[in-house]
Structures are given as C-alpha cells and as structure tokens.
Amino acid sequence: MQFPLLTTTALLTCLSALVSAAPTATRSVPQVKCSPFHTGTLVAVNSSGTALNAAFEGSINQEGQELLDLGYFGSTAPATSFSFLACTSNYTGWQPTLGVNSRTFYGHLTLSSNQSTCVTASPFPYKAYYTGPVRANCSSADDSSQLAQTWSITEAKYYNPFRIEYQLSFIGKRQSDPATDEKYIFFGEYAAERRESSFVPFIDYASPSSITNNTVYDGAPVLNFRLD
Numbered sequence: 001m002q003f004p005l006l007t008t009t010a011l012l013t014c015l016s017a018l019v020s021a022a023p024t025a026t027r028s029v030p031q032v033k034c035s036p037f038h039t040g041t042l043v044a045v046n047s048s049g050t051a052l053n054a055a056f057e058g059s060i061n062q063e064g065q066e067l068l069d070l071g072y073f074g075s076t077a078p079a080t081s082f083s084f085l086a087c088t089s090n091y092t093g094w095q096p097t098l099g100v101n102s103r104t105f106y107g108h109l110t111l112s113s114n115q116s117t118c119v120t121a122s123p124f125p126y127k128a129y130y131t132g133p134v135r136a137n138c139s140s141a142d143d144s145s146q147l148a149q150t151w152s153i154t155e156a157k158y159y160n161p162f163r164i165e166y167q168l169s170f171i172g173k174r175q176s177d178p179a180t181d182e183k184y185i186f187f188g189e190y191a192a193e194r195r196e197s198s199f200v201p202f203i204d205y206a207s208p209s210s211i212t213n214n215t216v217y218d219g220a221p222v223l224n225f226r227l228d
Contacts, residue, residue: 030142034085037105038153038166039112040227042082042119044070047222054225055080056111056135065122065134081112082119082227084153084166091142092150093175102156108138109151109168121148121170133170147172153227168225 043051052070055077059067071077086096087107094106109119120136139145154167 030090031140032087032089032142032146034087034107034140037084037086037107038155038227039081039083040166041079042109042168043226043228044223045226051226051228052223053077053079061122061132061134063122065136068119068133068135083110083112083115084108084151084168084227085110085115086153087146087150089142089146089150091144091174092146092171094150094152094171095175102154104152104154106150106152106171108149109153110138111135118149119151121172147174166227168227 042054044054045051053076054068054070056066057069057072057077059069059072061067069077084105085108086105089106092106096106097104111117116138118136118138119133122132122134136149139149150171152169152171154169156165156167157163158165
C-alpha cells in the first residue's frame with residue numbers, strides 16, 4: 001500500500017498546527033514568604049507620648065483609596081486589631097536583626113480580620129516618594145510591589161518597669177538602595193505626620209529633612225506607630 005507524500009506546504013501547515021496547540025510556557029513570579037509575628041491595636045504616638053488609635057473608617061483620598069485615619073468627623077478612631085506578618089523577600093533584601101533587648105523583622109502590616117488587606121503606601125503622583133498609608137490588597141509577588149508594603153517591626157524590651165513595645169516604621173526602599181533625602185526623591189525610613197483635612201485627622205509620610213523638633217515644616221506633629 002502506498003501513501004501520498006505530503007507537499008511542503010501541507011507539512012508546514014501541520015507543524016504550525018502542532019506548535020499552536022502546544023501549551024505556552026509561563027514565567028512564574030517569585031513569591032514572598034510570610035508568617036505571623038505579632039497582633040495588637042494599631043496606634044500613632046506623638047512626641048508627648050499620647051497614643052491615638054489608627055483605623056480604616058472610609059476616608060477616601062483623591063485617587064479613591066481608603067486612608068488610614070485617626071478619627072472621623074470629630075470622633076476618635078476605634079481600637080482596631082492589626083497583624084504584622086514577617087516576610088522574606090529577595091527583592092527588598094531586608095533581613096531580621098537580633099539583639100539582646102530588641103529584634104527587628106520586615107514584612108506586611110495587615111488587618112487582623114482580613115490578612116489579605118495591607119497598610120500600603122500611596123505613591124505621590126509623578127514623584128519618587130510616598131504620601132501616606134492606604135488600604136490595598138497585599139501583594140505576594142516578590143518584586144517592586146513590595147516597596148509600598150514593606151514595614152519594619154522592632155520588639156524592644158524596657159526595664160524599670162519592665163515592658164515590651166512593638167514599634168513600626170514604613171521603609172519604602174530596598175536594603176541595597178542608597179539613602180537619599182531630596183525634596184521629591186526620598187528612599188529610606190519614613191516618619192509620619194498628622195494632618196487635618198475635612199475634619200478627618202489623617203496620616204501623611206514625611207522625610208527626615210523636613211522634620212525639626214518633632215514637627216514637620218508645615219507645622220504638623222510627627223507620629224510613631226506601635227502595635228499595642
């Protein structure tokens with residue numbers, strides 16, 4: 001029995017069909033690995049030691065993002081539970097530091113009731129710095145998306161009387177990035193400031209060069225975050 005020979009055109013058509021049917025290889029994005037470290041009430045502390053609850057209550061910025069605020073239309077923010085997840089990220093490169101009376105980890109600050117919701121820095125439009133913490137979905141991709149969601153938490157032990165504090169800072173840079181502190185380009189640990197807008201005390205980020213005596217150049221007080 002004889003079989004007809006395939007013409008060149010027919011052969012190429014068959015090969016093309018086989019290639020089209022083959023599954024395409026997808027490049028997997030590395031993922032950060034996170035584990036629970038500490039849960040507590042998120043507070044913002046001013047220079048006199050007064051602690052104010054911080055929460056998401058529906059305050060919206062111009063980009064439609066929900067802001068972390070310290071109260072809403074004359075009332076104080078409710079005590080809200082947040083959880084810190086210690087994360088390992090090759091992109092950011094931050095590693096835990098362990099001391100005698102303190103230890104520091106890096107990772108995500110999330111709502112305890114929904115740990116897929118992260119306290120995330122909102123980038124300032126057209127500028128290379130962040131303007132304040134907002135509510136956003138946590139990113140598990142180990143890439144530049146981690147820059148807006150990476151915080152540090154320092155567990156510090158104090159004596160006379162003995163107590164343990166969990167201090168939070170927003171980082172905003174990779175470990176290998178050089179520290180810069182210019183007007184519109186800032187990479188490094190951010191401080192927070194309290195501003196008043198539409199009767200809602202909200203939180204903004206400020207670089208160290210804009211701070212003098214715990215006050216930002218525009219008169220806003222500087223705040224530090226804790227998980228109590």
